[in-house]
Amino acid sequence: MSRQIKVERIKEGTVIDHISCGQALNVMRILGITKEYPSTAVTVAMNVSSPKSGRKDIVKIEGRELKGDEVDKISLISPHATINIIRNSGVVEKRNVSLPVTLEGVVTCANPNCITRFEDTVSKFKVERRDPIRLRCLFCERVMEQKAVINQF
Amino acid sequence: MDMDFRGRDIISIRDFNRDEIEYILDKALEMAGEGAPLMAGRILGLLFFEPSTRTRLSFEVAMKRLGGDVVGFSDSHLTSITKGESLSDTIKTVETYTDIIVVRHSREGAARLAAEASSKPVINAGDGPNQHPTQTLLDLYTIRKELGRLDVKVTLMGDLKYGRTVHSLAYALALFDAEIDLVSPPGLEMPEEVITDLKAMGARINVSNKLDISRAQVLYVTRIQKERFPDSEEYAKVRGAYKLTMESLHEAREDLIILHPLPRVQEIASEIDGTKHAKYFDQVANGVPVRMAVLALVTGVVD
Numbered sequence: 001m002s003r004q005i006k007v008e009r010i011k012e013g014t015v016i017d018h019i020s021c022g023q024a025l026n027v028m029r030i031l032g033i034t035k036e037y038p039s040t041a042v043t044v045a046m047n048v049s050s051p052k053s054g055r056k057d058i059v060k061i062e063g064r065e066l067k068g069d070e071v072d073k074i075s076l077i078s079p080h081a082t083i084n085i086i087r088n089s090g091v092v093e094k095r096n097v098s099l100p101v102t103l104e105g106v107v108t109c110a111n112p113n114c115i116t117r118f119e120d121t122v123s124k125f126k127v128e129r130r131d132p133i134r135l136r137c138l139f140c141e142r143v144m145e146q147k148a149v150i151n152q153f
Numbered sequence: 154m155d156m157d158f159r160g161r162d163i164i165s166i167r168d169f170n171r172d173e174i175e176y177i178l179d180k181a182l183e184m185a186g187e188g189a190p191l192m193a194g195r196i197l198g199l200l201f202f203e204p205s206t207r208t209r210l211s212f213e214v215a216m217k218r219l220g221g222d223v224v225g226f227s228d229s230h231l232t233s234i235t236k237g238e239s240l241s242d243t244i245k246t247v248e249t250y251t252d253i254i255v256v257r258h259s260r261e262g263a264a265r266l267a268a269e270a271s272s273k274p275v276i277n278a279g280d281g282p283n284q285h286p287t288q289t290l291l292d293l294y295t296i297r298k299e300l301g302r303l304d305v306k307v308t309l310m311g312d313l314k315y316g317r318t319v320h321s322l323a324y325a326l327a328l329f330d331a332e333i334d335l336v337s338p339p340g341l342e343m344p345e346e347v348i349t350d351l352k353a354m355g356a357r358i359n360v361s362n363k364l365d366i367s368r369a370q371v372l373y374v375t376r377i378q379k380e381r382f383p384d385s386e387e388y389a390k391v392r393g394a395y396k397l398t399m400e401s402l403h404e405a406r407e408d409l410i411i412l413h414p415l416p417r418v419q420e421i422a423s424e425i426d427g428t429k430h431a432k433y434f435d436q437v438a439n440g441v442p443v444r445m446a447v448l449a450l451v452t453g454v455v456d
Contacts, residue, residue, distance in 0.1 A: 109262075111261060113259075113260055113261050113281055113282075114260065114261050114262050115240065115258070115260040115261065115262040115263045115265075115266045115280075116262060116266070118240075118260060119239055119240055119241060119266060120239065120241075121241070121266060121269075137262065138262075138265065139261070139262025139265045139266060140260075140261030140262035140280075140281075140283055141165060141167065141261070141262070141283055141284065142261070142346075143346055
């Protein structure tokens with residue numbers, strides 16, 4: 001008999017599934033979930049087996065639906081993640097995160113001499129690689145690897 | 154081949170493919186020695202937020218050789234920028250006066266931002282350590298003019314870490330299947346990021362701390378800046394080791410050409426200037442026809 005993971009179902013909230021292995025804590029960071037977080041249930045599962053992707057992480061959050069920019073940020077560190085919105089204990093909406101070819105806003109260029117750090121303008125990056133993420137600033141042309149991206153969240 | 158450069162910005166060598174680069178170089182060759190008033194009645198805005206001698210003068214000469222006029226500044230301390238005006242606002246003002254804008258700025262990406270703000274064509278004359286595309290074009294022009302081709306063996310020597318000209322040039326040479334030797338003092342090597350890019354393009358790259366001049370058809374020397382070194386003794390040592398003298402030329406190929414983006418500070422002994430290998434002053438002169446071609450193409454007075 002295979003081992004079952006017992007995780008309490010949530011009634012209202014969001015299940016972020018198919019998070020790339022090891023990225024659950026970064027997803028929490030993006031969502032601002034720290035020990036000061038309000039007293040709603042947050043369940044984190046890491047390295048659980050998945051028929052689709054081998055191993056994956058899962059984050060379940062009671063009483064919260066994600067905002068657009070939060071979903072965008074998750075797509076940067078976990079391009080295969082799915083967002084399930086739960087109401088009355090059932091999935092009412094399931095969507096994949098989507099990472100555009102050109103990323104506008106969301107992250108700031110890590111180059112301290114990039115003009116976008118000094119002018120009132122929207123940052124723009126070409127997505128050169130999706131997993132792990134590699135961005136190239138369309139202004140200063142410098143590359144941002146995953147680590148530099150995560151450091152901003 | 155028909156190519157439309159009208160209204161196009163010249164920001165980064167990365168924006169151009171091989172055919173487009175060759176087209177610009179062909180146009181430059183046609184322009185060399187020419188003085189047709191193709192740009193009569195047109196005004197170029199030269200916005201030099203950072204000092205420059207060669208680039209600013211050669212743009213100015215290029216515009217005047219085409220019969221056009223020039224306005225601008227070469228010291229941003231004398232302008233509204235000191236009052237805190239944004240780059241976008243400066244550009245939006247200048248574009249109302251001019252037909253084309255050339256920008257040099259210390260911040261990377263400044264020219265791209267200027268191009269976004271402007272409806273007139275913008276040419277990048279250097280955005281900090283990032284790009285300087287007309288320099289790269291004139292380097293390529295010189296190599297092609299001297300050797301007749303671009304798929305040659307090129308050695309880039311000097312400060313390959315901070316020197317923006319060598320990053321763009323290496324990228325362009327990789328487009329043309331050149332074989333590239335990278336020779337630099339320890340600590341001033343080509344950034345790993347650039348090498349990764351070049352290799353992804355299929356470039357043949359050799360990295361070394363020591364020059365083997367016999368391999369090169371083109372030796373491109375760049376300045377090693379004193380401020381890159383913690384103490385002057387270390388700097389003196391490195392400077393000595395990477396200085397080109399008559400002695401260094403013993404093993405050189407007959408057809409070797411030596412280039413340098415200038416200014417030089419003792420990287421090439423002046424005794425080399427008189428040899429057939431020295432082409433750095435021809436190179437600097439080539440800045441004019443190349444910039445004439447770029448100005449004429451983006452304003453659409455030639456196609």
